[in-house]
Amino acid sequence: xxxxxxxxxxxxxxxxxxxxxxxxxxxxxxxxxxxxxxxxxxxxxxxxxxxxxxxxxxxxxxxxxxxxxxxxxxxxxxxxxxxxxxxxxxxxxxxxxxxxxxxxxxxxxxxxxxxxxxxxxxxxxxxxxxxxxxxxxxxxxxxxxxxxxxxxxxxxxxxxxxxxxxxxxxxxxxxxxxxxxxxxxxxxxxxxxxxxxxxxxxxxxxxxxxxxxxxxxxxxxxxxxxxxxxxxxxxxxxxxxxxxxxxxxxxxxxxxxxxxxxxxxxxxxxxxxxxxxxxxxxxxxxxxxxxxxxxxxxxxxxxxxxxxxxxxxxxxxxxxxxxxxxxxxxxxxxxxxxxxxxxxxxxxxxxxxxxxxxxxxxxxxxxxxxxxxxxxxxxxxxxxxxxxxxxxxxxxxxxxxxxxxxxxxxxxxxxxxxxxxxxxxxxxxxxxxxxxxxxxxxxxxxxxxxxxxxxxxxxxxxxxxxxxxxxxxxxxxxxxxxxxxxxxxxxxxxxxxxxxxxxxxxxxxxxxxxxxxxxxxxxxxxxxxxxxxxxxxxxxxxxxxxxxxxxxxxxxxxxxxxxxxxxxxxxxxxxxxxxxxxxxxxxxxxxxxxxxxxxxxxxxxxxxxxxxxxxxxxxxxxxxxxxxxxxxxxxxxxxxxxx
Amino acid sequence: xxxxxxxxxxxxxxxxxxxxxxxxxxxxxxxxxxxxxxxxxxxxxxxxxxxxxxxxxxxxxxxxxxxxxxxxxxxxxxxxxxxxxxxxxxxxxxxxxxxxxxxxxxxxxxxxxxxxxxxxxxxxxxxxxxxxxxxxxxxxxxxxxxxxxxxxxxxxxxxxxxxxxxxxxxxxxxxxxxxxxxxxxxxxxxxxxxxxxxxxxxxxxxxxxxxxxxxxxxxxxxxxxxxxxxxxxxxxxxxxxxxxxxx
Numbered sequence: 001x002x003x004x005x006x007x008x009x010x011x012x013x014x015x016x017x018x019x020x021x022x023x024x025x026x027x028x029x030x031x032x033x034x035x036x037x038x039x040x041x042x043x044x045x046x047x048x049x050x051x052x053x054x055x056x057x058x059x060x061x062x063x064x065x066x067x068x069x070x071x072x073x074x075x076x077x078x079x080x081x082x083x084x085x086x087x088x089x090x091x092x093x094x095x096x097x098x099x100x101x102x103x104x105x106x107x108x109x110x111x112x113x114x115x116x117x118x119x120x121x122x123x124x125x126x127x128x129x130x131x132x133x134x135x136x137x138x139x140x141x142x143x144x145x146x147x148x149x150x151x152x153x154x155x156x157x158x159x160x161x162x163x164x165x166x167x168x169x170x171x172x173x174x175x176x177x178x179x180x181x182x183x184x185x186x187x188x189x190x191x192x193x194x195x196x197x198x199x200x201x202x203x204x205x206x207x208x209x210x211x212x213x214x215x216x217x218x219x220x221x222x223x224x225x226x227x228x229x230x231x232x233x234x235x236x237x238x239x240x241x242x243x244x245x246x247x248x249x250x251x252x253x254x255x256x257x258x259x260x261x262x263x264x265x266x267x268x269x270x271x272x273x274x275x276x277x278x279x280x281x282x283x284x285x286x287x288x289x290x291x292x293x294x295x296x297x298x299x300x301x302x303x304x305x306x307x308x309x310x311x312x313x314x315x316x317x318x319x320x321x322x323x324x325x326x327x328x329x330x331x332x333x334x335x336x337x338x339x340x341x342x343x344x345x346x347x348x349x350x351x352x353x354x355x356x357x358x359x360x361x362x363x364x365x366x367x368x369x370x371x372x373x374x375x376x377x378x379x380x381x382x383x384x385x386x387x388x389x390x391x392x393x394x395x396x397x398x399x400x401x402x403x404x405x406x407x408x409x410x411x412x413x414x415x416x417x418x419x420x421x422x423x424x425x426x427x428x429x430x431x432x433x434x435x436x437x438x439x440x441x442x443x444x445x446x447x448x449x450x451x452x453x454x455x456x457x458x459x460x461x462x463x464x465x466x467x468x469x470x471x472x473x474x475x476x477x478x479x480x481x482x483x484x485x486x487x488x489x490x491x492x493x494x495x496x497x498x499x500x501x502x503x504x505x506x507x508x509x510x511x512x513x514x515x516x517x518x519x520x521x522x523x524x525x526x527x528x529x530x531x532x533x534x535x536x537x538x539x540x541x542x543x544x545x546x547x548x549x550x551x552x553x554x555x556x557x558x559x560x561x562x563x564x565x566x567x568x569x570x571x572x573x574x575x576x577x578x579x580x581x582x583x584x585x586x587x588x589x590x591x592x593x594x595x596x597x598x599x600x601x602x603x604x605x606x607x608x609x610x611x612x613x614x615x616x617x618x619x620x621x622x623x624x625x626x627x628x629x630x631x632x633x634x635x636x637x638x639x640x641x642x643x
Numbered sequence: 644x645x646x647x648x649x650x651x652x653x654x655x656x657x658x659x660x661x662x663x664x665x666x667x668x669x670x671x672x673x674x675x676x677x678x679x680x681x682x683x684x685x686x687x688x689x690x691x692x693x694x695x696x697x698x699x700x701x702x703x704x705x706x707x708x709x710x711x712x713x714x715x716x717x718x719x720x721x722x723x724x725x726x727x728x729x730x731x732x733x734x735x736x737x738x739x740x741x742x743x744x745x746x747x748x749x750x751x752x753x754x755x756x757x758x759x760x761x762x763x764x765x766x767x768x769x770x771x772x773x774x775x776x777x778x779x780x781x782x783x784x785x786x787x788x789x790x791x792x793x794x795x796x797x798x799x800x801x802x803x804x805x806x807x808x809x810x811x812x813x814x815x816x817x818x819x820x821x822x823x824x825x826x827x828x829x830x831x832x833x834x835x836x837x838x839x840x841x842x843x844x845x846x847x848x849x850x851x852x853x854x855x856x857x858x859x860x861x862x863x864x865x866x867x868x869x870x871x872x873x874x875x876x877x878x879x880x881x882x883x884x885x886x887x888x889x890x
Contacts, residue, residue: 051776066697067763069803070705086783122777129779131772131832133796140786158796164704165799172771179767187760210752239699273672278680279701381703384720384727387672450776494690503687505680549692554655555753557695558687 001256001615001626006411007111012097012634016115019412023455024462031056034461037204037219039191039246041068043163043170043442044425045225047449050173053182055454060217061174061183062206064190064241064560069171072227072239073445076163077284078147079155080127080442082120087144091152093117099150100440101635103330104405104433105587105603107259107611110634111412112430119451120443124156126450130169134158147438148285148330155439160284160377166442170449190560191246193479194222194253194421201250201421202469203476205483209560212553214483216476218469221420221457224250225449228404228426230263232568232575233520234512236401237269237282243564244571247408247427251574255416256409256613256626258429260571261579264436264588265521266402267334270385271354280400281385283357283378285438288327288334290362290371291395293318295346295355302348306356306394317341321598325642332435332588332601333642335399339521340599342398349396358394399521403441405432405588406578409613409628413456414448419464422457424448429611434587487552490562494547501547504562507569510538515572519579524592528580532573536620539569570619577614577622584608605637644669644735648682650694651742656750656758662740671731675718676701676708678730679741696755703727703867706802709809710755711742716806716865724804724867744805746814748852759805761851762819768847769840770823772832785831798825800868810865813854818862820848821878822870828881838885845882 008015008022026034034057038049041063049061065071083096096117101108124142128134134156135143144153158165177183188209195203195216203218229244230236251257268283296302297315317337319326329337338355341347348354363371368391372379379390386396407429414422414430425445432440494501514534518527542565550556585594585601586608594602609630614623646667653660667685669678676698683693699707703724710725712718718728733739741755749757799822807818824841827833833840856875863872 047776054775065699065705065707066759067803069763070699070707072700072705074705075700075702084782122779124782125779126774126776128782129772129774129832131795131799131827131830133792133799133826133830134782136787136789136792138789140788140792141783158799161704161800164802165796168799172766173774173776175763175766176771176773179769185763187763239705240701241699274670276670276673276677276681278674278677281702381727384723385674385729387729387731454776501688501690503684505684547687547690549687549690555695555756558693 001417001613003256003409003417003613003626003628004411005109005628006413007109008412012110012114015111016118020455023459026458026461028056032058034058035060035219036221036223036457037217038062038223038225039204040071040225040227040427041065041174042071042073042225042227042425043167043445044449045071045223046167046170046174047446048223048225048424048453049183050170050177051450051454052457053177059177059183060186060219062186062189062191064188064209066188068174068185068187069167071167072242073167073442074164075239076442077160077282078286079145079157079162079439080123080166081147081154081439082124082156082443083117083154084121084124086142087153089152091154095152096120096154098635100431100437101433102640103435103437105435105640106433106605106609106632106635106637107262107586107630108433109430109630110632115452116431116444116447119447122451123443123446127166127169130172132158132165132169145286148328150437163442166446170446192249192483192563194250195475195479196253196418197469197473197475198466200419200466203471205479210555212551212556214480216471216480218471218476220461220465221422223422223424223453224408224427225424226427228407229571230401230404232511232572233401233515234508235272235277235280235516237266237280240279243567245564245567247423248567248571250408250416250418250421252616253418254616255418255421256615257406257574258409258611258613259406259578260575260614261519261582261589262405262434262587263401264331264403264405265335265399267331267338267399268357268397269400270382271349271396271398272351281381282400282402283382283395283397285331287357287375287378290374291327291357291359292316292361293327293338293355293357295341295348299345302346306358315341315346322642329642330435331438335521336590338399354396354398356394357397359390360394363391403436405429405434405436409611413459414453415456415460420460422453424453434589487559487563490548490559490566491552493543493545494549497545497547500545502545504546504548504558504565507538507542507546508565511535511565511569511572514538515575519576522590522592523579525580528576531576532580535569535573535576542566542569574614574623578612581612581625582608603639644671644730644733646678646733647738649738649740652694652754653751654753656752660751669730671729673730674701674726675712675728675730676726694755695753698726701726704802706804709744709757709804709806711744711809713740716744716809717867722867722869744809746808746853748814748816749805749808761853762803762805764851765816765820765844765847766823769836769843770827772827773836787831791829795826795829798822798829798870798874801870802868804867806865806867807862808853810861811854812859812861813857815856815862816848816851816853817856817875817878818866818870818872820844821874824881825874825877828877837881838888838890841878841881841885
């Protein structure tokens with residue numbers, strides 16, 4: 001596997017300018033002759049599809065949802081960062097860059113992050129011009145708020161639904177191109193394989209989720225903007241249908257998968273209430289601005305109502321352990337601290353996995369109306385789900401899987417090691433290192449789609465395009481046959497399993513438990529080894545007992561789910577291999593072997609300041625490791641301290 | 644809690660549908676969709692076909708879930724999608740009738756899954772500001788009053804679920820279309836194309852076969868984002884002015 005990051009030379013500030021000059025252009029009249037496939041219609045996919053179509057490319061865009069507007073970007077709550085410095089509080093492109101590299105615990109690529117910070121300012125301009133109703137001050141200018149991991153106020157927001165508003169902006173730009181006939185949109189269509197011809201990504205195989213039709217599509221380049229793989233844990237804040245299939249299929253066709261073990265566990269989610277739980281709901285990080293996190297100091301108090309526990313018997317563990325940041329420590333630190341008190345037996349729910357997030361002090365200090373104004377909609381949502389009123393009794397929260405920093409390896413031009421295959425947004429690995437800062441996911445998705453790929457894709461077409469390929473090429477027939485065969489096998493298990501049959505969810509839940517236990521918030525070598533034994537066993541059971549009803553030629557949600565879970569059952573092993581290999585703690589990856597006496601993460605820069613990129617070697621065979629060294633020319637590697 | 648279910652089953656758009664009776668033991672803390680998951684798991688483990696329904700984010704924002712529960716789109720709670728509804732709203736022994744959205748413009752695909760692509764096509768007709776990537780001025784160039792901006796946001800909160808259509812006795816899409824028109828026409832960025840936009844979007848709406856608005860207001864009552872019927876008045880005003888304009 002050849003990994004050339006293609007980072008332009010020169011000072012970090014000049015790299016993107018230099019690249020934009022050096023990247024070859026495609027003649028405007030020729031662009032219409034180049035077909036581009038885009039899989040996914042979230043922030044990255046929709047923005048790329050709209051922008052490439054505006055430039056003149058012939059775009060085919062695919063999403064499994066019934067409308068591109070429902071892609072999971074829609075669910076982002078908090079905001080989007082940009083180095084506008086509208087607040088005059090000392091922000092700059094360089095500071096956003098620095099904060100992001102530091103927040104990622106020094107495991108991201110400097111050049112990519114700097115470019116991200118640079119284009120962040122253009123994103124806000126573009127969104128406002130599309131009619132995104134960002135929050136504003138009375139004077140009519142844009143408002144900002146603070147977010148974790150930064151000391152400046154650079155987050156733009158649209159109440160608690162920034163993701164929906166930004167996606168509706170990108171979707172409207174996409175609609176305009178659909179209306180002009182420049183983008184052909186294929187909703188309810190799922191990518192099931194990547195087609196590689198002579199080493200280049202030249203197409204995909206899809207299944208029409210309504211008719212079941214399996215068909216090949218050829219193009220001059222393939223862009224994956226298919227999001228993250230958090231649902232490998234079964235329970236996560238991801239939408240139910242988020243999956244790893246597109247990126248995992250690309251991995252099986254030769255694309256390198258980078259840092260798959262880097263997952264983000266968000267500290268403030270509504271805890272699991274029972275075995276029937278189907279997903280977890282995030283409560284915005286902004287709640288930690290006013291909420292105080294605690295558990296009872298004495299186990300004897302665990303059955304008492306929180307109001308009956310006097311202040312001196314409450315353990316405000318974040319405030320005590322991290323006096324300078326208190327309740328506002330970064331996500332990974334807050335999550336691990338909650339896990340620790342619960343592991344020690346101080347959890348405050350019947351599952352033992354919850355801590356209090358208490359607004360009593362803030363309500364007393366600022367009054368209920370002020371708190372209502374700030375968090376009213378979140379409090380309502382909490383009450384709807386939990387049945388408890390957070391104005392009267394503390395919220396109960398627990399960490400949950402939220403985002404995956406790992407993804408397909410890409411070079412500076414967002415191209416994977418398979419020429420022609422480009423990867424955007426959460427699906428790639430490059431910008432967030434081992435921990436993503438709040439309000440940076442939306443920024444990256446839109447940066448990749450609006451302002452990076454429109455420049456870099458042209459260079460691939462101008463310099464590496466190998467001529468027209470049609471779906472008649474045997475590689476398409478081969479891939480299509482494999483997809484059909486796999487589908488046939490999935491449908492066949494049920495007829496053979498008889499009374500031992502289990503639902504696909506049964507296996508997904510079991511896989512989730514293994515992953516959460518051994519590859520979740522804290523990991524160790526023994527646990528990961530155990531997971532690596534249990535996953536293949538579970539996979540084997542799945543292929544004997546999973547029951548998929550219905551047929552192949554109709555809307556069959558159970559068949560869709562079975563295909564995705566089958567991929568998770570392989571992909572999870574890759575994550576565990578990576579977590580086992582990365583014998584250090586960094587960001588969201590906490591190896592229990594590497595911590596200080598106080599339980600803080602210890603990085604091992606000498607050994608692990610690199611991206612770990614894995615090459616597929618067969619199901620059940622350990623993947624092959626490749627490394628991309630990370631060079632830090634601008635940011636000084638230090639131990640993150642929030643004490 | 645023991646719940647009796649009467650669920651609409653329909654194997655395809657052309658097939659006849661029917662109600663099917665089921666029983667589920669639910670926990671009051673379950674979400675409504677988790678109760679359906681339990682039913683489906685029972686069906687699957689018995690080797691039967693499970694009930695198809697659209698769902699994705701399960702936190703009330705993607706707009707995928709779409710079912711009429713005891714006659715109400717998204718169920719009994721105001722401002723709440725079906726995925727955010729919880730079983731504590733019900734009692735032991737309750738019977739719950741679950742149906743798909745019913746509207747000629749939303750053909751049934753299977754069971755509770757309907758085809759809402761008409762909404763996308765209405766937006767293709769003009770639900771955008773014609774601004775290409777890269778040609779935007781600085782975001783603070785045009786100040787927008789907080790009130791206008793907040794009002795535009797209230798309409799932009801529409802999640803495109805289609806409950807408004809399902810609730811309307813005429814299956815009208817007026818609340819949906821008016822929310823889109825209102826959101827953009829209230830902002831300076833959207834004003835440039837407001838006349839052509841409203842004409843095209845209304846024409847597209849009519850072409851999709853949605854019914855007319857006769858001011859029942861059921862749409863707003865069913866809307867999980869509580870969008871006000873004021874949007875429809877605004878749409879009518881925009882449409883009238885666009886009709887009088889020369890351009």
